[in-house]
Amino acid sequence: IINMPSRCVAAGCSNTSSESVSLYKFPKQETLLKQWTKQVQRTRANWVPTASSTLCSEHFEADCFEETPQLMKDMGMHVRYKKVLKPNAIPTIFKRSLVGTSETETPSTSTGSNFCPLCDHKQLSIQVEPIIPSSPDLPSSQPDPVSADESDYLPSSSQTPSSSDSERSTPPPTERFFLVAWSALSMLLNLRCCAFCQEMDMDMSTTTQGTMLCVLWTCKSCKKVTKWKSQPFVGDIPLGNILLSVAILSTGALATKVLRMFQNMKVACISKRTFFRHQKDYLLPSITHLWAEQQAWLIACLQAEQRGIVLAGDGRSDSPGHSAKYGTYTMLELPANVIIDMQLVQSNEVGGASHMEKEGFIRSVNFLGTQQGLDIDVIITDRHVQLRKWIRENLPDVQHLLDVWHVAKGLRKKLVALSKEKDCTDLKEWIDSIINHLYWSVMSTDSAEPNLVEAKWTSVLNHIVNIHTHNNELFPKCEHKRLRGRAARKKWLKPCSTLMVKLEKLATTTYLIRDPKQASNREQTSSLEAFHSLSNHYAPKLYAFSYEGQLCR
Known part of the structure; x- marks a missing residue:
């Protein structure tokens, strides 16, 4: 009896277990089993899994694995260990069947369609298995990457806030970003060999979409094309592009200045037009929605307190x-x-x-x-x-x-203006004391006693001329103890002087009698x-x- 090796059940794929390809049995959990089956049925209608059915690692995204060797793989380094799937991993990369073809298994090609597990959205991707021999460092001979017209990016109807994005979106992966010089990066990219025939003689072309670099290798021998992108996507948007827009808005920065800084550094970045489109389609609606939710929660809490x-x-x-x-x-x-x-x-x-x-x-x-x-x-x-x-x-x-701060603010402006008038310069030394007295008059008195506030406030006109008893039953004398130190050495103002006449007129104006009475002695x-x-x-x-x-x- 000859035991046939297990093969991948996906249409157009006949991979077996090898150093670079791992096979995985279908999960026993009912929900995951249905999702795996549904993905296979996209290219094999009415297919039903058996106990021995397996799928290979070529049909899983890089973030489906516990330890992702994606960078090593993309740079042509051979990955020699079996990749371990995450418990909730779902296969999403399948080659679309051509109309009119049968479901016979054929050798795997380098291109395929990337299906989202929760929607019908498809994204073209290339699955390759490069092997790179050891070679010395090569100097970069590639031109600078060509910038694609990323400012012409238009969100599809599936991306607009009015669609069902919230039902199928997942949080963006936690990524770190680095500033890499093109001369250093191109040297690394030139070490790539063909993923199919292992030839080193390949043409390389590059384009950029905002902050993302896209590299295409075309083998001169077998004419196969391999693609590499410098960052993952969120929907149809490169992650770095949307994160840059989020960072600009969430830090209170101005897009014009930030983007000009990147342009002066010759760092690939998005355009102003793209930032404002991101802001309009994603950022502002998100902020508005979050504030509405938070406000509703706060109001509900206050209503519950009764x-x-x-x-x-x-x-x-x-x-x-x-x-x-x-x-x-x-x-x-x-x-x-x-x-x-x-x-x-x-x-x-x-x-x-x-x-x-x-x-x-x-x-x-x-x-x-x-x-x-x-x-x-x-x-x-x-x-x-x-x-x-x-x-x-x-x-x-x-x-x-x-x-009370607003009342004191208005008073200070008038006192400063008065101290600049002729024969009134002595008032400068007393401005802070008069402001403090206003605060004390309000904060030390119950709001139910507005007349006492007035009596305390007007007593300052006696205090600054060294008179500490007052003709007022509500506040007959100052409450401070005997003055010592700096307070005792301060120069007293002269009664009936030009300064005191003007100051008394200012302190007894309608608003300075009325406003302290209405000032809050509690919260401010x-x-x-x-x-x-x-x-x-x-x-x-x-x-x-x-x-x-x-x-x-």
Whole structure:
């Protein structure tokens, strides 16, 4: 009895087990068995596996193996050990049967169709088994790679966000990338021998698609062609191309500058046109989808807590002055310290840049309160006059507080301006002390006692002239102990001087009496200011972005 060797059951393949080819029996797990069978049936209709059916390693992608010798194989180095399949590996590389041909087994050719296991998408690939003899290093005589017109890349309908990509896509493999000089790489590529007849005399041509290098070898003896690509694909896009686009956007960089840097280094890279296409088709929809999911989760958590929320809101324009095109209004839920909503308003929607902050605030309040049903207890904002009026008229049950930092910021500007006037230079030494006194007046007083805040604030006019008792029942004297050190050596201002007359007029203006009373003595908007500082990195001012680009950044 002669035992016939096991052969691969794929159509057009008769491989047996050898040093370079491994055979694998069909899995016993029902799900994997169906997937393997389905792949074979693409080229052998109605085929049914038996207990002895096997497939060879030629029908599996490189990442299906536990240890991938792909680089050694592609460079012509002989692989001498049996490759081990991963437990969930699925064969995807099969030669398409020609119409009208029978299912007889024929010798394997060098080309084939790469079928995705979850869809009908096919990608041409070449499976070779090169063997390279030892040879000395050869100097490179190849010209620089020809750049393909990668800027003309157009995504197919199967790549657009509206298709079922999410159902069949897999996370991109974790890859490392290196900068390799062409002179060094071409020297390595020239060591290649023919994968079929082992002749060294081959013509080599190269093209690039963005960051990817594609090499074609044509054997002068047997005329067979072998192809090698420098990186894997994600769908129909080279991995390096899409990762470069992701890196530019996710780091807040500007595509024009980054790509110009690569061009100056003569590093193969994508074009601006390709970056903006990647951004439009993949990156911006992904960011929008992720934010929508995260926002829905945050709102659901707040709804489950069944408590009134405390909001801090602030606006940000894309450029200083009154020429801004976009305004972003951000809402921070203070107890949770998370951004809960952002509204992007375009100036031409509201009749000018000065109305963008109010419109963004109204949209955010309507979204959180009316649409999502959240109970808003407190809103802390800056001193925006339009907002104060709108809240007073439309949200009478909501407590509106001001951020004390914004009040102090306005006061500091006026004090600095006053200190530059004639006979008022002595005020410079007292500016920080007056600002600190404003903070103390607000933070040390309960919000239910606004008159006490006013009494504490106006007491500073006595303190700076060395009078520490006051004609006010709510705050009859200063609370500090006897002054020592630097505080005692500070030069007191003179009562009834020109400086004191102007300072008293400034400190008792309507807004400096009213605003400290309304200032928050609890949560502040400092976290929101920090978020806006971070936003300036991703969406720098004075740079123009599209509406979607500005919102996502």
